[in-house]
Amino acid sequence: MKYKLIHKTEYRYAEPVSNYHSLLCLTPRTLPDQLCTEFRIEVTPEPSQIFERTDFYGNKTHYFSLHSPHKKLTVLTTGMVERQSEMTGSLFIPSVVTCREARNRMLNERSLKIAFLEYILPSPFVKWDQEIMDFAQECFLDDKPLYECVQHLCRKIYTEFKFVSDFTTIHTPIKDVLAARKGVCQDFSHLAIACIRSFGFAARYVSGYLETLPPPGKQKMQGSDASHAWISVYIPDYGWCDFDPTNNVVPGERHIVTAWGRDYNDVPPLKGIIFSYGKHTLSVEVDVIPL
């Protein structure tokens, strides 16, 4: 599938902002099954320079700063992305590695441990306790294949939680999400990652976009027309496998990957530091247009 991607973020400030520093993490990654043929960033007012960098996880980030007073800031990114039908995910030969085996190997095989330890340990936004383990206990049975167990977890989150937009912020603790049984894609992804890590497996946070199918006839997908987030789990001998707990699907052609890290904190799509006293409002518009 080929997509045109448009992501527009607009800040409006009550008081003029004279200094602004920003870090973007919005460029679609180039992967075996994903090609980004074109990518452009337009910032208004225009910064004198935009600096590109590849971060610790291989994601592309862009840094810019503004130094003249402005009351409105627009960051517009456009891109052309080609997604091939999934190579991971929906398995023709499902992985049979059991939870027990996977856990033992992650613990004891040095090369695996070195490569994936940071996805097994707690991270800034993903911590867990007994309560979270209890929630996921039924999903992770030692004799069952790990792949199926993660699917089970995603189904559980999908069925037991309500997608509610304004209930959480990015700083809402996972425990609150668990207690309220509602949240958005970031929350569900963080919760799923916490559950998976709490049983000793490696899981990472994936940030990206999701193409929404038009309503008629079909059910509209949640998290549509906005940035989306899902998870990826490392299955020994198989590799990283993506799961989307928000929609209970295996991410495929319609999921566009921009970045991954331990959690949201490693890959916020857009963050900034402003020098101002006043308040600000934010609006975001995302279009994923199939071509």
Next chain:
Amino acid sequence: MLAEASVNLLQSYQSGLSSYDEVLDLNGRIKPYWKALFSTMEKLGIDELQNRNKEIVNKLRENGVTYNVYGTPDGLNRPWQLDPIPFLIEQKEWNGIAKGLQQRAVLLDLILKDLYGPRNLIKDGIIPAELVFDNAGFFRPCTDIKLSSDKQLTLFAADMARGPDGQMWLVDNRTQAPSGSGYTLENRIVMSKLLPELADGMYVSKLSPYFNSLQNTVLKLSDKSKEAPNIVYMTPGPNNEAYFEHAYLASYLGYTLAQGDDLLVRNGSVWLKSIEGLQKVDVIIRRIDDDWCDPLELREDSRLGVPGLLQAIRMGNVQVLNAPGSSVLENHAFHAFMGNICTYFLGEKLIMPSVATWWCGHVKELNYVLSHMDELIIKKANRKTKFRSIYGRLLSASEKDELKRMISQKPHEFIAQQEISLSTTPSLIDGNIVPRYAALRAFLVANGNEYHVMQGGLTRSSPVKDRFVISNQYGGLSKDTWIVSDKTGEVPEKIVYTAPASVNKHISLPSQSAENLFWIGRYCERTMAVIKFMNITINVLNLDRNFGGSAKQEHIKILLQSLTHLSATYPGFLEEEERMSDPYKEIIDLVSNTNRPGSIASSISSFLNAVSAVRNQWNMETWRIVDLIDNGFQEIRNAGHMNSNNIQKTLDGLFNNMFTFLGIIAESMPRDNSFLLLETGKLIERILSRISVIQSNFGVKNSSGVENELIEATLINHHLLVSYRQIYKSHLSVEAMLDMILLEKTLPFSLVYMLDELKSNLGRLPSTTRGERLNDAQKYVLQASTLIKLADIPALSKSNGKSDRSELFELLSEVSRLISSVSVNLTNMYFSHTIMHHSFFEPVDYNKDEI
């Protein structure tokens, strides 16, 4: 006799020893240098040593050497504690220690490069992966942060203690922003000033080569093409515990002291916001911790850092040392692997061992720790976890079980260390020389391919017996550390300079410091103006109380109301008649109520805050006076002790000290922008305060009896009564007075004089306008000065029908308005950069720079 006494002193010390001591060698013999030191102390006598100790304590306080302690209600500045008995190490032994330290620094540098680079230490199984990925000091945005020098670890401080076998053990590494070298230097300076004879017969190695080496390294890091690189010493600010040291080192090394808010990243470079505009910064020596350096890429809630700093470093436009990310080395778990790492990188053994450490992430070590808890100290591998070290032997059985359970749940988060055993060293406590535990911090700086070790260090000794409490936050003592030999002719180490020695010809004045200086001038003068006029008023009150009738006379009422106007402490004497009948109650409140804006106490408090925020500006003489002013401040805050009889004495003392402060400024401060801003603030306040008094005293015409009293008071307020009498004798007239206080050019407190001074000051400050054009501030002053010069004194003295002197009042109001505009204008022109950056979070914790 003397020799015998000396033996006695040493003997009595020796008899009090309960564990191994610095004075004795392994065979129990007294080390020769200690013998010499004891003999010198004997000559001096314990009483004299005590006296010198008091002088030292006073000196340190006068010099403003403090260590702020967080969490105390009044933001206490705790005076630095220095024991007059130094810690001695023989040069030969020290050379061995130095080798161990150098090897350690080389190793840590290699580890640092490896962890932020290929991470072969993990791939080759030398250290477990947890030491990187579960290390709170490992910052992923720092993987491409590199200094332009070979060595990435520039500054390094190591805490050491002597073990029972006589060997020094390495206890702790300080790698991100090592502290203590400034206190070490100050200890040495004070000791050599106040106890010079203690070093009789010994040669004590100098500290200065270390600092020269540091300057040299910094110079090499800075832009070679620039003749005078801009070097900034970056501090978290006056609230930090070690702020004294930051300011002290900045001025000793000749670098600009700046806070994060003074710096700005623009186009990938770091700029200092100075009153001369933005100036490009080449090198930053930082005293803020890694995670606070850049709110954009590290801790989002940091207000101490500079957004965009990491990017500027990546682009090579600024060198920051130590490089952000260096705290990865401060993880305690590394001690468990140093031996293996040393073999891996250098193919040799560690010269100086680390204190025995077990990382609980491996089963064998975990089991050892769980079964030997009584001999161990349990810590978290990561620092700053709010988990305080636990001594296994102090735990009850149930506490021990609880701890074991905690460790077993997350073993990789814990380490255990052999309970450190320390040597004792002679300390002067309550007039006796007694043994106390001590530990030593050594300082190293990279110089080319090597590490230079300071020939000395910071020794901390425990103030209490048989217990080891050395953290300055909990009240430890420090000691000067002497590396001694008997060869005075020893060749001093040569420092090879790669560039001319003058490093930073141009020390910039950051906007924030500029603003503080301006307000120092204003608050100083504001305090003095209120005290002066209050004294005048009290004198009149006393005269009236003793020699006048019981009815309050009109002139007293006017003077009291003028005092309220002057201090802007409304309603004050303007409303309630009651206050008039017992004016002292209000006056005392006006003196001592710190919470009342406009009171003397509140102005002095603001003055002292501003003074300490730019402490690198002051010389010793100034500090001594500031200390006296601070004492006076403590005195006047105590309202209970004040009454109509003693209030003037206290106020006089305070006034004289502030006058001395201005005198020292006038006599000794370099005529740079700092001076000009302080003077400008002072003049603005002086003009405004004088105008206020004239307006409230003479805005309304009174009977000549009343006016005569007011004229006299006003002349005293302008320091002019003597000059007036010389000319006009005893004839008092409003017209003659106005002529003098407004127009007499030779009198420093006349309006015309002050306005002309202000004009000339503004002309010398850096201008933001083109060529010879006047900026707005200059225009306002010119206008004000012209208005005064054109004044028609006879007309001003007259009143209209309702006995209002409206012409005088309006003229002075206009001048007052213009001068207030100057202040606003200066703020916009020079200090506006000080706008704070916005953060979406409340700060959770403060950056600590604990020694």
